[in-house]
Amino acid sequence: MSLVAMLWMLSSAFAEDLDYAGQMAAAQTAMLAKDWTAAGAALAAAEKAAPSSPNLVSNADIGRLYFLQGVLAYRSSGKIDSAMESWRKALVLSPDYQPDKDILPEGDAQDVFYALAEEQRGKEQVALGLPEDPGDVMIFVDGRRFEPMDSVYLGTHFVQLRCGDGNLVSTWYSFGSPPP
Numbered sequence: 001m002s003l004v005a006m007l008w009m010l011s012s013a014f015a016e017d018l019d020y021a022g023q024m025a026a027a028q029t030a031m032l033a034k035d036w037t038a039a040g041a042a043l044a045a046a047e048k049a050a051p052s053s054p055n056l057v058s059n060a061d062i063g064r065l066y067f068l069q070g071v072l073a074y075r076s077s078g079k080i081d082s083a084m085e086s087w088r089k090a091l092v093l094s095p096d097y098q099p100d101k102d103i104l105p106e107g108d109a110q111d112v113f114y115a116l117a118e119e120q121r122g123k124e125q126v127a128l129g130l131p132e133d134p135g136d137v138m139i140f141v142d143g144r145r146f147e148p149m150d151s152v153y154l155g156t157h158f159v160q161l162r163c164g165d166g167n168l169v170s171t172w173y174s175f176g177s178p179p180p
Helices: 003-013 021-031 036-052 059-077 080-093 108-121
Strands: 125-127 138-141 144-146 151-153 155-162 166-176
Touching: 021 036, 021 059, 036 166, 059 080, 059 108, 059 166, 080 108, 080 155, 151 155
Parallel strands: none
Antiparallel strands: 125 151, 138 144, 138 155, 155 166
């Protein structure tokens, strides 16, 4: 039995108890083992577990969730169109995300990812509408600290609030169209 297969078996045995980071690790291990079903289950669990994460989730980790979903769609269907929606989400959340070459080697699919990154740079952004003085709350959107005048690409983003007492509140939030 290969090391990857053994690691995947161990990670999938405990998948129900894993947090966001653990689910993402389980997804990567399953993808390397080409177990698309287990990878899909781990990615879905990671997306669901993100709001209950006890730690700040980094921008790269948020982008990686949707990058891996896109790779999974591409690998399981063989069609690049299946991956593009997830990759666009990854680039909305993490515009500078760089593909993992172990998961998506250089080639046509990676070229499509880079073309989508260029396309994303031309998209409209919307102001977050944060209060000028949030008090002792630090606001993180997609793993980056945001200030009142900052903006994001339209779409669903991962928002975390770090309160002055250390509590962390997290949710997925959709930033809609800018005002007319």
